[in-house]
Amino acid sequence: MKGIAQFFSCGILMVLFVVGAPSKAQSNKPITKREIQKQYILEHYSEQLTSPEKEKRKSFSQFGYGLSFFPFPLFPITGFIDPHDFGEHSYGKPNVKEKNGALYTCRGGFMDFSHIRVAADWTVYIAFKIICDQEKEMDLPCSDGKLSLRLKNLEQLPLEDLLSISQKVAYERLIWHEICSWYYKPPNYTFNEKQSTFTPEDTYSNFLGTVIGRNIVLRILEKQEGLPFSQIASEEIRKKIDELLPVDSKKQTQHAYDIVDINEQAKLPEAKRNKDVWWDSKVVFTDERYVFKRYMVIGPQLSPWLVPKHTQVGCGKNTSVEVLQVPQRVKSGASIHQYYTLKMTPDSALFYNKRTNEEMHKPFAAFISKDIQKAMDHVNKDMQEELLPGFNKRNKLNPEKKYNKLRKIWFR
16 A cells, blocks of 8 residues: 555656646746836836826917917916926826926027926837837827837847837827927817917927936836836936026026017117017917917937027026937937838828818828928928918018018007
8 A cells, every 4th residue: 555655646746747847948938128127117107008198288388478369468378387396297197296388498498398298208108118018010199190100120129229219209209299280270170279380499398308208218127216107207307407407587488588579679779689589479379470480300400499698598608509319220220210110190180171171281191200301391381381481490580571460469
């Protein structure tokens, strides 16, 4: 009996060994750094795999201040941010602790915090999706048509390259939104948004946000501090803005706007006026021509527009600008567009009246982001018809003299 018991005992142990023991291939398979990063994201930052625009950040940070919807200046729109208090960043939508508005910086010009925050969230979202999802094709959240992202050959790319791709995709998506905003107008849309299209601070703020988003991802994955996303994002926003040397007060941001306001400059003696002006505070906000200078460069280098005579707002005389570089290639030297295709299909509401099907704007077909400059050329031509030649360049030309039926505010 003892021999039989030993036989069965050994048999059971053999079965357990065969069934329970990992295979040689399994035991030798190393856990990759990418898998560790994926697991860390899923455990600690799963919210950043959801839409980066759950709710639009509606802040009164349009270019300028004291803006009025009416010829009589009731309820003027002004949105400045305190250079000492940016509030707490929140992912995907603003909360009560988040503060948005405009801020002038000595090295980066005007900053639009809504744009910065949205761009940072988009960059984090795309980076985390690339790392965590096995899908090679995905549709990105979009209200301007359809955005389809196809990824390819990413397996061997280092994290730095994945982040460059994430920045580029996020940036192109935001350029697409700027293009589309020129076509937002009634009856298809509730409000006309032409006045906010490619204003002097938009493009630079958008790409700066992707730089911050990149820094957020690097900090999360490399340091693995386990801190709340809002804290990390808020700290990284503060670091980058501090590098650009923000002015000391809201009043100085206001004065920076005055320097490029044709209305304010007209109040000064001729010898003291700045002739390189970009907007007119005396024009009704709903007339998109109130901003008659627009920043239409999308890269590869982005140099901010600093106001002339910026020593008047506390900036150093020889302060250098912060030129941003939009990624064009991965570390190996290959074009960044070899690793993804972003297809943009515009909504027909951008071009055709929903009620009558009448053409309101000359349409353009779907295109891939590699060819986004063609869409820029299209909207550039369309914008020039209203804002007149020279609208995309800094100079001393005053197009208002040729504008028809320019709507002005009565008492200003």
